[in-house]
Amino acid sequence: MNSNQPLISVIMPAYNAEKYIAESIESVLNQTFKDFELIILDDASSDKTKNIVLSYAQNDDRIVYVGKQCNHGPATLRNEGISLAKGNFIALNDADDLSETTRFEKQITVFNNHPNVAVCGSWILNFGDNIDSYVFEAPQDPIAIKLLFLSYNCLANSSAMFRKSCVENLEYQKEFVPAEDYKLWSEVIVKQDFYIIQEALVHYRQHENNISKTKADNLAISDLKIKTEMFKDIFDLNDSDFDYKKLVNFFEILANRMKLGQNEIFSFFEMAQRIIKINKEKTVFPEVLFQNRIEELLTKPFIYSKINPFFVIQLQRKFPNELKLLNRKGVFKKLINFKNFE
Template sequence: MDTNMTVPIISVVMPVYNAEKYIVEAVDSILNQTYSDFEFIIIDDCSTDASYEILQSYAAKDNRIRLFKNDVNKKLPKTLNFGISQAKGKYIARMDADDISLPERFAKQIKFMESHPEIGVCGTWLVEFSKTGEKPVTPNITHEDIIVTMYFSNNCIAHPTVMMKSSIFQQQNILYNENHMGIAEDYALWNECLNNDVRFHNLPIILLRYRIHDNQTTSSNFTKIQSHAQQIIISNLRKYFHSAISENNLLIFANSKKISKLKLSIYTNIRYIIVCLMLKKHNVKRNLFNPQYFNAMLYSDSIVNSIEIRLKGLLLGIKKLHSGKNYGS
C-alpha cells in the first residue's frame, strides 16, 4: 500500500477461506462503492483453492487493498482480530467473501454515523439469496428494540452489513472471542458491546446481498451456532432476572426460544406464557428495558403470534386459490 496515502475514513475487513467461487463478486462490490475513502484489509486464512491468487491480482491493481495470508488456518475470530489490529480508519466495515455490498452501502452508513455520533455499530437490512430465490431480511431498527431482541431472543445485527467505530476495539478493548472458533462470534461480540454501553442501529435500507450456500459456516454449523446463542440468552436472563424468577422458569423461557410454539405441548406453552408474564412484571418493576419493545419481543415468540402467522399464510393461500378459480372461470 502507498505510504503517502492519507489515513482512510473506513477500514474494510474481509476474511477469506476457500471462496474462489464468489470472491470476485465480493471484491468488486467493495471496490465499486460510490464512497471510495477506504482501505481494504483482506486476510486469506490459508485457503486451499485459488482464492489467494485471485486476491493477489486485485492487490496488484488497486493500492487500497492490503492483502495478508495466515500461515495456518486460524479460524474466523482470530483472523478478524488480526484484521482489526491492522485497521487505520475511523470506522471498520465488515465484509464476507461470499456476499455482495450494494454500491451505496458505505455512503449511506458513513452519512448516518457522522450525523449520529452516539451510535457505535450500524447494520443494515439485507436480501438473502440462493439458487432457489431470494427474500428481504428486515431486522429491528432502533437501539431500544435491538437490545431486548439481542439479549433475550436472537441476533438481529447481520455481521457482514456492519460499520463500527474503531474506538470500540482500540479504546474499549473489545475483541472477538477467539474461543468461539467461528461459531456465533458476532452474537457474542454484540452482547459484549451492549454490556459496555455501545449503542446500535440498523439502517432500514437493503444495502447487502447475503448469499446462502451449503459451504458457509452458518449452514454447516447451524446446531452449534444455535447452542451458543442459547447460552448467551440464558446468561442474560440470569443477569437481569435471577432475583425474581427461578432458574427453572428462566430455562423454560430460553429452551422454548429455539422451537416453534406450534410444536410445543399445550402445557409447555402455558408455562412459557406464565414465565413471559413474570418477565413483563419484573421488567416494569425494575425499569430495566423499554416496556414497548420488551413486550413486543415476548409477543413475537408467543403461541398467539405463531398461530396468527400460520392463519395469515392459510388465508393468503385461500385468497390466491379463489382468485385463480375466478380467473379461470
C-alpha cells in the same frame, strides 16, 4: 484520501474463495465512499484465492493482503483484522457477499448524524443458486433492536460497520462459531446503541459451504449461552431474582416450535409475569413495547402445544393480566382449536 489514515477499514476473511471473491472485492472497490482500506486475510487457502487478491492489489493500493500459513477460522482472522485496522470505523464484508455501492456512504452518514450509535447495519438480500431471493428486515430503532436481540441476532454480520472504539477489550470468540458475531454484538449492545438502515445494502450469498451450515452443531448451544448471559446483563439480574435461565430456555424451545407440557406452560407464564414486573421496576424497555413482545411469546404455547380447556381456566385465574394481553387481539379465538384439545 489520506492513505496512511483511512476513515474505514474493511475486513474480509477468505478461505478457498476463488469462486466468489473477485465479485466481493469489486463490490467494495466500487463504493461511492472512497476513504477506506481493504484488509483481506487469506486463511491458508489451497485454491487461487491468493492470486486473485494479489491481482487486484497490484492495481489498488488500498488492498492489504495478509496470508496465513495454517487455517485459523473466521473469528481469529476478524480479530487480527481489527488489530491491523488503521480506520476509526470497521466494516465487515465476507468474501462471498456483496455490498451495494452506496453502503459505506450511507453508514458513515448515520454515524455523523447519530454520535451515540456504535454499530450500524442494514437489511440484507439473501440470494443463492438454489433459493428464491428474499430480504431479511430488522427494526431501525435502537431500543427495538436491543429487545429483538434477546430473541435472535437481527444484525447481519456482513452488513455491520462499527466504531473501532466500541470493541476495545472485546473480540470474536472462536468457541462460539458460527454465532461468534452474535456473541460480540450481545456484549456491545448492553450499553451501546445499534442502528439498522431500512434497505438491503448487502447481498448475502447462501451456499453449502456457509459456515453457519458447516458448524450447525455448535449453533444451538452457543445461541442459548449468549441469550442467557445477555438477558442477565440487560436486566441486571442475579441468579436469586428468578429462574431467568429457564425462561430463556423456554424461549428457545418455543422458537424451535417444540411443545411444552402443562406444567412447563404454567412455569413459562409465571416467569413471564416476573420479567414484566422487573422491566416495569427497572424501566429497561418502554412498557408498551415490552408487553407487545411478551405478548408474541405468550401466544406460542397455544400455537405449538395441545392445551386442555380446563387448563386455560387455571391460567386465566392465575395470570389475568398476562391473558389480557392475548385477549386484546382476540388471540384465543384465532389460536385455540378445541378439536386439538387432549
